[in-house]
Amino acid sequence: MVLTPSTMLPLGTPLPACTLEQIWGAQGPVGSGESGELWSTNALAAEPVLVLFLCAHCPFVKHIEPELTRLERDYGSRVQIVAISSNSTRTHPQDGPAGLREQARHHGWSFPYLFDASQAVARAFHAACTPDLYLFDHQHHLVYRGQLDASRPGNDQPLDGRDLRGAIQALLAGKPVSPEQKPSIGCNIKWHPEATADR
Numbered sequence: 001m002v003l004t005p006s007t008m009l010p011l012g013t014p015l016p017a018c019t020l021e022q023i024w025g026a027q028g029p030v031g032s033g034e035s036g037e038l039w040s041t042n043a044l045a046a047e048p049v050l051v052l053f054l055c056a057h058c059p060f061v062k063h064i065e066p067e068l069t070r071l072e073r074d075y076g077s078r079v080q081i082v083a084i085s086s087n088s089t090r091t092h093p094q095d096g097p098a099g100l101r102e103q104a105r106h107h108g109w110s111f112p113y114l115f116d117a118s119q120a121v122a123r124a125f126h127a128a129c130t131p132d133l134y135l136f137d138h139q140h141h142l143v144y145r146g147q148l149d150a151s152r153p154g155n156d157q158p159l160d161g162r163d164l165r166g167a168i169q170a171l172l173a174g175k176p177v178s179p180e181q182k183p184s185i186g187c188n189i190k191w192h193p194e195a196t197a198d199r
Contacts, residue, residue, distance in 0.1 A: 004129040006146055006183035015049060015140040016124035017041050020084065023097040024104040024113035036097070039112050044080055046138050048171055050164075052083040053122065053132040053189070054113075056099035057092060060186035061130050063153045067161045069107050075168055079135075081111040086122035087130070087190040095190070122189055129186040135167050135177075143171055146181040 022039040052068065054061050072081055083104075087095040097115055104113050116122055125134060135144035144167035151157040167177045 002188045003185055004188035005185050006132050007126040007128045008181070008183055009126050009134065009142060009145050011142050011145075011179060013142040015041060015044075015051075015136045015142070016121065018121045018124065020114040020116055020121060021097075022112050023115050024101050024109070026110045026112070036115070039082070039114055041140075044140065046140075048079045048138060048168070049136040049140060050075075050079050050081045050168070051125070051134040051136070052081065053086060053125070053127045053130055053134075054083045054103075055085045055087045055092070055095040055130045055187075055190075056103045057087075057094045058130040058187040059153050063151065064131055064148050064159065065103075065107050067148060067159050069109065071161055071164070071168075072109060072111055074165075075172075076111065078172055079168060083109070083111060083113045084116050084121060085113070086116035086119045086127065088119070088192045089117075090192060092190045119189075119192060127189060129184060129188055131186055132184050132189075133164060135164065135171065137171055143167065143177040144181060145184075147184045150182075152185065 019038050019040040021036040023036050085095055085100050089096040100113055133145065133148060134142060137143050148164050149160055149162040151159040170177045
């Protein structure tokens, strides 16, 4: 396990356009993993968007899963939440569609869960780790990126989503989001072997 911080994409960056296979969504599982429906940023409303780079196996993701469930409960009607997994299934087959669907089912998530098989979307976001979190405003410009809160596996800090919740609450209240933001830290995204050689 390699501890990797967020790259901290510049604030104000527009939401990268993408179209990906949706393997889980509001109506339950969609498609088979090989032929799922497509989800596109073109379909997003002019409302805030929270993008979560996750996977099924990472202990840092597993640690925050209960708070992600609470975040969807508390903000899912006002913030468009979408999760993306970009890990290579060549090296980590447990992060393939079946594993992701089981993760979402287990936690009762209803937000779209997308599979970035080519890893092109992770590159567009400059995503580096799981979890990596990005909050965009109503015009879909980046206002927050970084950690959920200070909690990490084994550090005894409260898992309360404090940092991300503060940003969401400010955004929904029409207030500026503080630019003082700390990077997320987690497992590195598992790039395809040839991509690792190219980086």
